[in-house]
Amino acid sequence: MEKELRLMKGNEAVAEAAIRAGVDGYFGYPITPQSEIIEYLMDANPAETTGMVVLQAESEIAAINMVYGGAACGKKVMTTSSSPGISLKQEGISYIAGAELPCLIVNVVRGGPGLGTIQPAQSDYFQATKGGGHGDYHLIVLAPASVQEMADFVELSFDLAFKYRNPVMMLSDGAIGQMMEKVYLSPHKERAKTVPEWATTGKPTTRQRNIITSLDLDPNRQELFNRKLLAKYDEIREKEVRFEEFQCEDAEYLLVAYGTSARVCQKSVQLAREQGIKAGLLRPITLFPFPTKRINELAGKVKGMLSVEMSAGQMVEDVLLSVSGKVPVYHFGRMGGIVTTPEEVVESLKSKFIGG
Amino acid sequence: MTEEIIIAGFGGQGVLSMGKIMAYSGVIQDMEVSWMPSYGPEMRGGTANVIVIISSDRISSPIIKRFDTAIILNQQSLDKFESSIKSGGVLIYDGNGITRHPERKDINIYRVDAAEEASRMNSPKIFNTIVLGGFLKVKPIIKLENVIKGLKKSLPERYHNLIPMNEKALKRGEEIIKEVQKAG
Numbered sequence: 410m411e412k413e414l415r416l417m418k419g420n421e422a423v424a425e426a427a428i429r430a431g432v433d434g435y436f437g438y439p440i441t442p443q444s445e446i447i448e449y450l451m452d453a454n455p456a457e458t459t460g461m462v463v464l465q466a467e468s469e470i471a472a473i474n475m476v477y478g479g480a481a482c483g484k485k486v487m488t489t490s491s492s493p494g495i496s497l498k499q500e501g502i503s504y505i506a507g508a509e510l511p512c513l514i515v516n517v518v519r520g521g522p523g524l525g526t527i528q529p530a531q532s533d534y535f536q537a538t539k540g541g542g543h544g545d546y547h548l549i550v551l552a553p554a555s556v557q558e559m560a561d562f563v564e565l566s567f568d569l570a571f572k573y574r575n576p577v578m579m580l581s582d583g584a585i586g587q588m589m590e591k592v593y594l595s596p597h598k599e600r601a602k603t604v605p606e607w608a609t610t611g612k613p614t615t616r617q618r619n620i621i622t623s624l625d626l627d628p629n630r631q632e633l634f635n636r637k638l639l640a641k642y643d644e645i646r647e648k649e650v651r652f653e654e655f656q657c658e659d660a661e662y663l664l665v666a667y668g669t670s671a672r673v674c675q676k677s678v679q680l681a682r683e684q685g686i687k688a689g690l691l692r693p694i695t696l697f698p699f700p701t702k703r704i705n706e707l708a709g710k711v712k713g714m715l716s717v718e719m720s721a722g723q724m725v726e727d728v729l730l731s732v733s734g735k736v737p738v739y740h741f742g743r744m745g746g747i748v749t750t751p752e753e754v755v756e757s758l759k760s761k762f763i764g765g
Numbered sequence: 766m767t768e769e770i771i772i773a774g775f776g777g778q779g780v781l782s783m784g785k786i787m788a789y790s791g792v793i794q795d796m797e798v799s800w801m802p803s804y805g806p807e808m809r810g811g812t813a814n815v816i817v818i819i820s821s822d823r824i825s826s827p828i829i830k831r832f833d834t835a836i837i838l839n840q841q842s843l844d845k846f847e848s849s850i851k852s853g854g855v856l857i858y859d860g861n862g863i864t865r866h867p868e869r870k871d872i873n874i875y876r877v878d879a880a881e882e883a884s885r886m887n888s889p890k891i892f893n894t895i896v897l898g899g900f901l902k903v904k905p906i907i908k909l910e911n912v913i914k915g916l917k918k919s920l921p922e923r924y925h926n927l928i929p930m931n932e933k934a935l936k937r938g939e940e941i942i943k944e945v946q947k948a949g
Contacts, residue, residue, distance in 0.1 A: 416792050416800075416918075442804060527804070588827050589785070589800035591792055675825035750830045 412593035419559040419585040420445035422592050423489065423515055426560035428455045430567060431600040432513075433484035434462040436475040440494045441527040442583035443517035447489070459600055469494040473501030473514075480510035481621040483608025485567055485601065489515035491583070492533050493524055495541075502576060503542025507623025509638075511570030513563065514548070515579045517586040520719075520746040528746025529583030529669060534723035537580045538697045545635055547642050549577040549649065550696040552667040556590035558694075564595065569649065571605070573641060580696060582719070584669040584748055642698075651694035652703060656682070660689025662762055663707055665728050666717040667693045669748060674717050676751035681758060688758060696724070704731035711736060713762045717754055718742045737762075766821045768906050769829055773814035773846055774838025779893030782919065783836075784815035786897060790907045790915030791819040799827040812841055819906060836900060840864060853948050857900055867945075874946040875903055882941055883934075890927075891934035898938020909935065 417425065424446045427435060437447045447465060455461040466472035472488045479486035490498060495516045505512060516537065520530035537550045549569050553559045559581060566577040604610055609619045625631045653671075656678050657663065666674040671692040681688035691707065693700050708714070713736050716725035722740035729738050741757040743749045770787070774780045781802050791798040801816040816832075818824050835850050837843045837858040844865070850856055852871045860866075861880035877899035883892040894916075901907065907915075916931055 414792070416789055416798070583804070584801065584828060587802060587804050589788055589798075590824075590827070591798060669828070673826040673828065676829070679825065748828045750828070751826050752830065 412595060415592050415594060416589055417556055417592050418445055418587060418589050419553070419556045419581065420517065420587070421449045422556045422560040422594075423563060423579075424449035424453070425594060426563035427487060428453060428459060428461060429595055429597050430564040431459065431485065431598040432461055432487055432563075432567070433600055434464070434475070434479045434486040436464050436466050436472040436479070436486065436488050438466050438469045438472050438490065438494060440491045442519055442529070442586050443489055443491050443515070445586070446515070459597070461600070469497040470501065473498035473505075476512050476514075477501055477505050477508070477510065480505060480512045481508065481609050483604030483610065485511075487513035487515070489517065491517045491519045492521050492530075495533065495536070499536075499542035502548070503540075503544055503546065504623045505576050506542070506546035506548065507544060508621050509574040510576065510621065511567070511574055512576050513566045513570060513579065514576060515581060518580065518582040520744065526746035527583065529585075529719060529748055530744065530746055531582055531668060531670060531718045531742075532720040532723070532744065533580065534696065534718065534720060537578050538699070538727070546638060547575075547645075547697050549573065549575055549645060549698075550580050551577065551651075552580050552694060552696050553585060554668050554671045554692060556585065556588065556592045559585060560592050560594060564598075573645060574607070575641065575645070580668070582669050583746075646698040649695060650698045650700050650702070652700040653692045653694060655690040655692065657689035657691060657707065659687055660710075661687040661712050662689070662758055663711045663714045664688060664690045664717055664754065664758070665693070665704065665714055665724070666690065667696060667724065670717045670719055670742070673749050673751050674754055677717075677754035677758070680751055680755045684755070686755075686758065686763065693724075699727045699731070701727070701731040704728060705733060705735070708732040708735040713737045713739070715754070715758055715761065716740050717749060719747070719749060720744060766906065767824075768819045768834065768904060769832050770817045770819070770834045770836065771814060771832045771846055771849065772817065772836040772838075773812070773842035776811050776813045778813075778838050779890075780813040780838065781815050783893040783897050784817045785919045786894075786912065786915050787817050787819065787907070788915075789918040790912045793911045793914045793918070794907055796821060797824050799824050801827045812839070814842065814846075834900070834904060836896060838896070843867060855903055857896070857903065857942070859896065870946075870949045872946075873903075873944070873948045875899065875942050876945050877938060877942040879938065879941075882937060886934070886937070888930060888934075891931055894931045894934035895938040895941070898935035899942035900938075901935065902939040902942050
């Protein structure tokens, strides 16, 4: 079936894609800059068409625990929020990771810390990629850079979440959430009629009890479980790295940027090349797993790298680890809800590597 | 072809919806488009702006600081964005309420007194469509028929009876826009 062309906000694209992907339940609590997701879902009222549940919980903490419950029953469930709301959800996310349950969490990031600002930022990178809640765990983290990817990554997220029984986060930001672009929407998929065999939907006499828990008081068994998680993360690192390269073939200087910053940096690459500076861009699409291997390979070919983020410098630490000292790596970014301009990136590249 | 536009004015003047009509029209004309609104404190303080990019190629950054065209609908926005227009670019403004007129010599300046015209036409709501008509006269990047289709897409159906009025407004905008200055 042909894909349907629409002009939509990134937030609306997430909502529409969720209905089309056959999601069973959405549980959320409004917060700028992502309230359009729940508004769109409430308006679309998919309970009448696909049977998808859309529920405004009494708080973010309630919403994530509804996701925990739905996921434990083997359902395709999701929640969305923005930075302060995502912080509130961290306990639940840690439990979901510990119970090895699939779900989708979308973070349309705004500036922080605290209530911060409602403007776009990328300052939740550490929280998203290094765990976020307590305990040794990782989310799979996808970073959409367009409205199209806001739609496409919903289904991809659920595929990955169910494949690995692991929560997936889409790490977006206020700019991508609020802007409108063309988007080609996939045809409607029916909601799944069956649930995975681990789902806790009642015990038939034919099998043992299914148990969903993140608690094990026996240290030996808990450590075994931790090792199992580590093996899963290693497999994800091995198989699920995604990235995009932009004019890297002959690049002497590499920009590394994701999401909105990657869009800005595409223009910076053009501007730099007009000034005779051979710049290229590597855009991580998965932030966990991080494209460590590819960045290390490119480190052997370029004179230096600039990590561009709307933060005080978070992803730059992963770039530094990937480069492993082969070439100089710097950070450039704006904070407080300010989106870096393409020109500023070029200026930073020049001042750090070329002088003047 | 890439046209990078900022539209700025008061909230309620139809700044965001003018941008939406442009974006929808661009889609109908098979172009790439992006529409990036201000949604933050500016919006809550009563001013609004939106960056619209219409291009035959994939759009890189949806957020930019230099524009081919600025469509300016109040004094604050003129003060803020006059310096952001590329040299040789276009400034279109409504003279209503403007006390300090544009001063740059290296840009093409046009004036479209749409507020005045809209009240003359007894329909203040079509103000933004008159401005859009003026823009299309200066930068005919989208065909009028596609703008009409864009209007149909961006207006809720209950307002479709207003489309003939808007078509008239687009044409009126084309007629009344005047060149104030050629880039020197």
